[in-house]
Amino acid sequence: DAGVIQSPRHEVTEMGQEVTLRCKPISGHDYLFWYRQTMMRGLELLIYFNNNVPIDDSGMPEDRFSAKMPNASFSTLKIQPSEPRDSAVYFCASSPDRRGIQYFGAGTRLSVL
Amino acid sequence: AQSVTQLDSQVPVFEEAPVELRCNYSSSVSVYLFWYVQYPNQGLQLLLKYLSGSTLVKGINGFEAEFNKSQTSFHLRKPSVHISDTAEYFCAVRAPQGGSEKLVFGKGTKLTVNP
Numbered sequence: 001d002a003g004v005i006q007s008p009r010h011e012v013t014e015m016g017q018e019v020t021l022r023c024k025p026i027s028g029h030d031y032l033f034w035y036r037q038t039m040m041r042g043l044e045l046l047i048y049f050n051n052n053v054p055i056d057d058s059g060m061p062e063d064r065f066s067a068k069m070p071n072a073s074f075s076t077l078k079i080q081p082s083e084p085r086d087s088a089v090y091f092c093a094s095s096p097d098r099r100g101i102q103y104f105g106a107g108t109r110l111s112v113l
Numbered sequence: 114a115q116s117v118t119q120l121d122s123q124v125p126v127f128e129e130a131p132v133e134l135r136c137n138y139s140s141s142v143s144v145y146l147f148w149y150v151q152y153p154n155q156g157l158q159l160l161l162k163y164l165s166g167s168t169l170v171k172g173i174n175g176f177e178a179e180f181n182k183s184q185t186s187f188h189l190r191k192p193s194v195h196i197s198d199t200a201e202y203f204c205a206v207r208a209p210q211g212g213s214e215k216l217v218f219g220k221g222t223k224l225t226v227n228p
Contacts, residue, residue: 004156031214042220043157043203056213091156098214099164100145100207104156 004105006092012111018080021108024073025094033102034067034077035091043091049075082112115140117204119219127227128196134189134222136204146187147205147216148178157203163187174198199226 005024013019025032033048047057052069060067064083069075079086089109093102120135138144145164149157161172168180178189187204204219 043218045215048214050214056215093156095214098209099162100147100205100214100216101159101162102157102216104149104158106154106156 004092004094004103006090006105006108008108009106010109010111012113013082014113015083016081017112018078019082019086019110019112021077021090021092021110023075023077023092023105025075025092026096026103027073029094029096029103031095031098031102032069032075033093033095034075035093036088037091037107038088046077079110082110084112086110087112115144115206115208115217117206117217117219119202119204119222121222122220123223123225125225125227126194129193131192132190132194132198132224134202134204134224136187136189136219138185138187138204138206138217140185140206140208142208145207145209146178146180147207148172148176148187148189149203149205149218151201151203151221153200160189160202194224194226196226196228198224200224 007022034046037043046059047067049069067077089107091107093104095102116139118137147162148160150160151157161170163170163180171177176191201221201223203221205216
């Protein structure tokens with residue numbers, strides 16, 4: 001298996017623009033997680049899905065952030081409008097079960113100018 | 114709410130020296146414990162896990178960790194480190210009875226192995 005695939009790897013955009021990050025989980029994994037990593041705040045869970053259904057979005061910072069999982073093999077995290085403070089590395093991870101073993105993608109490094 | 118404390122933000126060591134990265138968690142219930150490693154410009158990958166059974170857990174790359182319930186600790190150790198072990202290490206906890214599949218991560222410890 002190719003692992004969790006995220007795209008793009010790098011994104012540079014201007015403040016106010018819409019940004020869409022994409023994730024393809026490992027086939028057969030029932031759980032998908034979106035994280036944000038910054039120097040100041042460390043690794044933060046934004047939202048996670050189980051069988052394509054959002055379970056906990058309490059980590060989503062504000063209404064500018066939204067996430068969808070239209071099917072078992074694809075998820076998006078959208079920021080609209082983007083702000084400089086959204087600059088971070090965003091990770092997607094998938095898991096086959098509830099035990100906590102998660103497989104991370106390589107991340108998307110977002111820079112909002 | 115659960116929390117994880119990694120007591121050292123940075124740990125510099127020389128090659129072939131032993132290392133211990135400390136992790137304490139706060140939970141009054143049984144937990145699952147993990148160490149993940151992040152190499153530069155990469156995602157996190159699982160190093161080892163404690164789910165049940167033996168309190169001494171062995172992982173990849175020669176690392177091991179010991180679950181100590183009375184001290185609520187899960188310290189990571191390696192008897193002899195290599196340059197290639199330079200990375201950031203994250204301790205994480207999950208309470209299986211909590212109903213949530215969330216992992217709570219510590220702030221991370223940057224291990225730098227010098228020649």
